Amino acid sequence: MSSILVFAESTDGKFKKTSREAVSYAAELGGDVTAVAFGDIEQSELESLGNNGAGKVLHAGDDKLNQGVIQAYASALAQAVEQTGAEIVVFSKSSLGDAVAARLAAKIGAALASNVVSLPDTSNGFVVKRSIYTNKAFVNVDMKEGKKIIAVKKNAVGIKEDGGSATVESFSPDLGDTDFAVKITKTEKAEGDVLLPEADIVVSGGRGLKGPENWDMVEELASELGAATGCSKPVSDMGWRPHHEHVGQTGVKVAPSLYIAIGISGAIQHLAGVNASKVLVAINKDPEAPFFKAADYGIVGDAFEVVPKLIDAVKASND
Amino acid sequence: MKILVCITHVPDTTSKISFTDNNTKFDSSGVQYIIGPYDDYALARAVELKESNGATVTVLNVGTSETEPTIRKALAIGADDAIRVDAFPENGHFVAEQIAHIAKENNYDLILMGRESIDYNGGAVHGMVGEMLGLPSLSPVMTLDIEGNTAKMAREIEGGKEYVEVDLPFVAGCQEPIAEWKIPNMRGIMTARTKPLNVVEAVDTTEKTELKNYELPPEKGDCKMIDPDNVEELVDLLKNEAKVL
Numbered sequence: 001m002s003s004i005l006v007f008a009e010s011t012d013g014k015f016k017k018t019s020r021e022a023v024s025y026a027a028e029l030g031g032d033v034t035a036v037a038f039g040d041i042e043q044s045e046l047e048s049l050g051n052n053g054a055g056k057v058l059h060a061g062d063d064k065l066n067q068g069v070i071q072a073y074a075s076a077l078a079q080a081v082e083q084t085g086a087e088i089v090v091f092s093k094s095s096l097g098d099a100v101a102a103r104l105a106a107k108i109g110a111a112l113a114s115n116v117v118s119l120p121d122t123s124n125g126f127v128v129k130r131s132i133y134t135n136k137a138f139v140n141v142d143m144k145e146g147k148k149i150i151a152v153k154k155n156a157v158g159i160k161e162d163g164g165s166a167t168v169e170s171f172s173p174d175l176g177d178t179d180f181a182v183k184i185t186k187t188e189k190a191e192g193d194v195l196l197p198e199a200d201i202v203v204s205g206g207r208g209l210k211g212p213e214n215w216d217m218v219e220e221l222a223s224e225l226g227a228a229t230g231c232s233k234p235v236s237d238m239g240w241r242p243h244h245e246h247v248g249q250t251g252v253k254v255a256p257s258l259y260i261a262i263g264i265s266g267a268i269q270h271l272a273g274v275n276a277s278k279v280l281v282a283i284n285k286d287p288e289a290p291f292f293k294a295a296d297y298g299i300v301g302d303a304f305e306v307v308p309k310l311i312d313a314v315k316a317s318n319d
Numbered sequence: 320m321k322i323l324v325c326i327t328h329v330p331d332t333t334s335k336i337s338f339t340d341n342n343t344k345f346d347s348s349g350v351q352y353i354i355g356p357y358d359d360y361a362l363a364r365a366v367e368l369k370e371s372n373g374a375t376v377t378v379l380n381v382g383t384s385e386t387e388p389t390i391r392k393a394l395a396i397g398a399d400d401a402i403r404v405d406a407f408p409e410n411g412h413f414v415a416e417q418i419a420h421i422a423k424e425n426n427y428d429l430i431l432m433g434r435e436s437i438d439y440n441g442g443a444v445h446g447m448v449g450e451m452l453g454l455p456s457l458s459p460v461m462t463l464d465i466e467g468n469t470a471k472m473a474r475e476i477e478g479g480k481e482y483v484e485v486d487l488p489f490v491a492g493c494q495e496p497i498a499e500w501k502i503p504n505m506r507g508i509m510t511a512r513t514k515p516l517n518v519v520e521a522v523d524t525t526e527k528t529e530l531k532n533y534e535l536p537p538e539k540g541d542c543k544m545i546d547p548d549n550v551e552e553l554v555d556l557l558k559n560e561a562k563v564l
Contacts, residue, residue: 096476125529142528313553
């Protein structure tokens with residue numbers, strides 16, 4: 001059986017859902033799946049990757065590895081590749097995953113494919129489908145012989161659960177000063193919110209909301225739906241909302257099950273960041289708004305009237 | 320300080336994407352090309368650093384002669400000279416090898432580029448170049464300030480920011496709001512015509528991926544419109560038809 005490694009990214013001691021999906025993807029490939037986890041993570045959380053298909057978890061628990069130290073992660077993963085004889089390393093696509101995967105690819109001389117949306121077709125080579133042109137197209141790429149690194153796009157295969165438990169082994173990679181050349185001095189995180197790139201439902205607002213003071217209803221709708229909040233580029237440019245909420249071609253690209261756009265006209269640059277979503281809903285008072293051409297469901301109406309009604313309807317349906 | 324800014328030559332963000340030759344080639348007819356938007360941020364910050372800290376800014380593009388107007392635009396924005404590696408940018412690994420080769424010969428203090436190209440979205444080139452040169456690499460970088468030999472940066476992490484410090488030299492993939500995009504002025508456009516643009520041959524690489532063909536996403540069906548006085552219907556459809564609630 002071939003050996004497959006997975007970079008299992010975590011935040012605050014919990015594995016990201018996308019990491020669980022990367023483990024599920026690796027399990028679908030068929031082989032011995034070993035996840036590599038970094039930093040302070042509890043035993044039960046480490047074992048739980050077995051539920052997604054990992055047989056083993058290599059845990060590098062050194063405190064220095066709690067934060068996103070790109071070089072150190074890449075060096076450690078290269079050593080894990082060596083130790084397990086892995087031919088394939090699976091990542092979930094994220095800003096950290098991209099940065100680490102690229103270094104690892106150059107370090108071990110592996111073929112790299114990012115934004116992968118399918119399992120490989122191995123009938124003639126090892127062909128994976130990648131999303132390109134910011135979700136406007138796909139390309140099929142043959143990853144030739146040798147080591148392969150696959151960064152999986154969210155919702156490519158979904159999360160599988162089979163009730164298994166992984167064995168956990170402590171892992172002490174040999175890391176030097178150059179691996180920690182970048183000093184992380186401070187971290188700022190939005191507290192308690194659903195993380196936008198991870199969210200299953202996203203509620204986004206645009207200029208149609210007229211000002212930052214009108215975001216209460218967006219947040220209330222998001223909270224009723226268990227959703228993350230996002231915004232269009234002008235809204236983040238004007239400082240109505242923080243930059244990390246900007247969804248679009250040059251912002252966060254999201255792929256939730258449901259994306260609700262309120263008062264967003266639907267410029268092509270915004271749509272590029274959301275068109276990997278399963279279902280798109282547009283609420284806009286302009287019936288000619290381009291978003292309606294991309295949306296699955298639409299309501300033409302004033303956001304200030306429609307959204308409160310929608311909050312009530314969601315509440316009623318939750319009860 | 321010597322700054323290298325690597326730029327991509329990519330279809331404008333409003334371009335309609337289509338393919339020709341049995342879906343094996345990008346259809347560039349009617350497409351307007353631009354400096355990659357993320358690369359444009361990196362370039363703008365490099366030009367600001369040139370003004371505030373004193374630096375020379377070299378622009379590098381891996382591309383065929385078609386990319387020269389894009390390179391000239393970067394010179395008009397404020398870069399001092401440019402290098403074009405005369406080859407089609409097949410994939411991220413190929414481009415990274417070319418950049419690393421040029422960088423090894425020139426000892427730059429800072430190598431900047433966008434967080435990703437907007438055509439292939441791989442976001443891998445900065446990391447690969449860093450590894451090939453044995454330098455730290457960071458991405459996506461939102462702010463960059465340099466004091467002496469040390470850079471202070473904010474890197475975007477999911478749901479927030481991370482503040483980092485690193486000594487020069489290093490490689491960074493940039494994104495907004497690192498700087499405001501710059502629009503070339505007339506004087507910039509005039510002087511860009513005579514700034515050096517050196518064309519060099521590509522170095523050989525061993526490629527590990529091969530492009531088979533392109534695909535377009537399936538056409539979207541019609542949007543189902545719901546009466547604004549009956550939003551309960553939307554919740555019902557999301558629940559029972561789309562099954563996403």
